[in-house]
Amino acid sequence: GAVVSQHPSWVICKSGTSVKIECRSLDFQATTMFWYRQFPKQSLMLMATSNEGSKATYEQGVEKDKFLINHASLTLSTLTVTSAHPEDSSFYICSAPPAGGPGDTQYFGPGTRLTVL
Amino acid sequence: SQQGEEDPQALSIQEGENATMNCSYKTSINNLQWYRQNSGRGLVHLILIRSNEREKHSGRLRVTLDTSKKSSSLLITASRAADTASYFCAPHSGNTPLVFGKGTRLSVIA
Numbered sequence: 001g002a003v004v005s006q007h008p009s010w011v012i013c014k015s016g017t018s019v020k021i022e023c024r025s026l027d028f029q030a031t032t033m034f035w036y037r038q039f040p041k042q043s044l045m046l047m048a049t050s051n052e053g054s055k056a057t058y059e060q061g062v063e064k065d066k067f068l069i070n071h072a073s074l075t076l077s078t079l080t081v082t083s084a085h086p087e088d089s090s091f092y093i094c095s096a097p098p099a100g101g102p103g104d105t106q107y108f109g110p111g112t113r114l115t116v117l
Numbered sequence: 118s119q120q121g122e123e124d125p126q127a128l129s130i131q132e133g134e135n136a137t138m139n140c141s142y143k144t145s146i147n148n149l150q151w152y153r154q155n156s157g158r159g160l161v162h163l164i165l166i167r168s169n170e171r172e173k174h175s176g177r178l179r180v181t182l183d184t185s186k187k188s189s190s191l192l193i194t195a196s197r198a199a200d201t202a203s204y205f206c207a208p209h210s211g212n213t214p215l216v217f218g219k220g221t222r223l224s225v226i227a
Contacts, residue, residue, distance in 0.1 A: 004159075034214045036217075043217045043218055043219045043220060044205075044217045046118070046214050046215075049214055093159050093160070095160070095215070097212075104147070104148055105150065105162055105165060106214075106215055107162065108152075108159040108161070110158055111157070111158060111159045113157070
């Protein structure tokens, strides 16, 4: 099946620094990718929709200046958490439906655990 | 996008038993998908059932869909310790992102 990778798988950073998380579709192209955040023992919350070649669409309550999304190519989307604070510590997961497909199935990355000290 | 509501929130069974979890949703869909998440990992797609299907099987998984009741069920037969995970349903329509509820936390005790 289709594979989505994320890098890094975990990261620890100091408060105030920026962290970049990459999401790659390894064997298919994705014009759209989705970013989710998951706090412990909670469900995945959709943060934003990343669109190749255009601006991302953010869900209500998600600060676009804090969570910068760049969909640079048909296989890569990046999420940058700027000026990270401890409350940004979470599990970040991306997903992608294959381009040209029926848009039904999304393939999820393994997630990136961010810890902000 | 709409999220499904899984029930029960937690389920604990013995290895070898069957596990049934349910999902309810509110508006019409094109399909409904079930995903599994092991602790600290990403989601794994289990099965997709389309709105014109009533039942679908995949290995030890059996999914039903009742569009008149806006509900679905996931049955895992002969459960194993490795089935311990959280299970999420995702009702889906159009080319929209999947939205998830709280899921069902399944514990299979060896």
